Amino acid sequence: MSEANRLWAGGNPQWLPLDLNKRAAYTTGMAVMFGSSPMNFSHVVNFVAQNSTVSLWYADNKQETVDHALASARKAVDQVGVDHPGFRIRMASGLIALQQAMNNVVHRYHWLVFGLVNLGIAVIAAIAYRSFAAAVLLLIPVNLSNFLQLAVMKTMGIGLDINVTIVAVMGIGIGIDYGIYLLSRIREEFHRHSGVWEATIEAALTTTGKAIMFTASIMLVGIAPWYFLSELKFMADMGLLLVVIMLINMVLSLVVLPLLVWLIKPTFIRTRDETTDILVGKGQVADDGNRVAGL
Known part of the structure; x- marks a missing residue:
């Protein structure tokens, strides 16, 4: 007009x-x-x-903004009343209301989703290593990284919504990969170093640990530009969260997991990996830790 x-x-x-x-x-x-x-x-x-x-237009859809908008709407409805001759006032839908509905669902099922993911990882790890202790060792760094991620999100003002939940679950998958690589290497190196835990962990960190750090660093370099170059808020936030998740998982996998193994000294590490024995056979072990099949 x-x-x-x-x-x-x-x-x-x-x-x-x-x-x-x-x-x-x-x-x-x-x-x-x-x-x-x-x-x-x-x-x-x-x-x-x-x-x-x-x-009404709002600057963002963060939880604080959504709470303020809904509180203002409810206050207005209370002031004018609900029932009137010929019509009735009801809270309708909209972007703010839909965002609140999604936030309620995420809040209700967030821990259920993470619990199911942990349960699935625990069952698979226990079967693969034939030990429940292995599942516990793998899940401790992963869940610790999840709590650290939530702390970082709180500090940076990033709310927990459906998109962030998906990225957080992806972070568990990335972190468990790092843990499986390192734990399997520790199990292999244990018999090569005659059961000396310090030498075993050092050998695992200087071989597979380097590979984990190299792989995570390459992924960080590739994803970090999303936050600085993307003009879409969703892409920028997801790029930042992925960088944070992978960095936290890398550090905890290389620090917490070896420390737990050294402190607990689980018995499944002492058992020989039949798969490794079959692959190595009569092979020789090179000085750099790489297995060379013997002819």
Whole structure:
């Protein structure tokens, strides 16, 4: 309406503001809709131009903003009342309301999802290593990284929504990979170093540990530009979260997992890996730790 009023006034910007106390403002509104279908303006006014839509715009959809918006809406409803002759006021949907609904679902099922993921990893790890202790050792660094990630999100003002939950679950998958690589290497090196735990862990860190650090660093370098170059907030936040998750998982896998193995000294490490024995066979072990099959 204001733009139409300006154009009909010769394009003079002084006619851009509308004086709602004057009949000209309403005449302008009807002139804008003249010659077109009223359905084209259904997002603003109803078909007979008697009831209009009031839209409120917010800077973001963070939980604090959503809570403030819904509190203001409920306060307004309480002030004008709910039941009126001929109609009843009800809280409707919208971007803010949908965001709150998604946040409620995430809050309700967030820990359930992580619990199921932990349960699945525990079962698979226990079967693979034939030890429940192996599953516990693998899950401790992963879950610790999850709590650190939530702390980083709180510090940076990133809310926990559906997208962040997916990335967090991906972080568990990345972290468990690092743990499996390192734990399997520790198990292999234990017999090569005659059961000396210090030498075993050192050998594992200087071989597979280097590979883990190299792989994680390459992925960090590739994903970090998302945060600085992407103009989409979703892509920027996801890039930042992925970098944080992979960095935390890498550090904890290389620090916490070897420390736990050294402190607990689990018995499954002492048992020989039959798969490794079959692959090595009568092979020789090179000085750099790489297994060379013997002919």
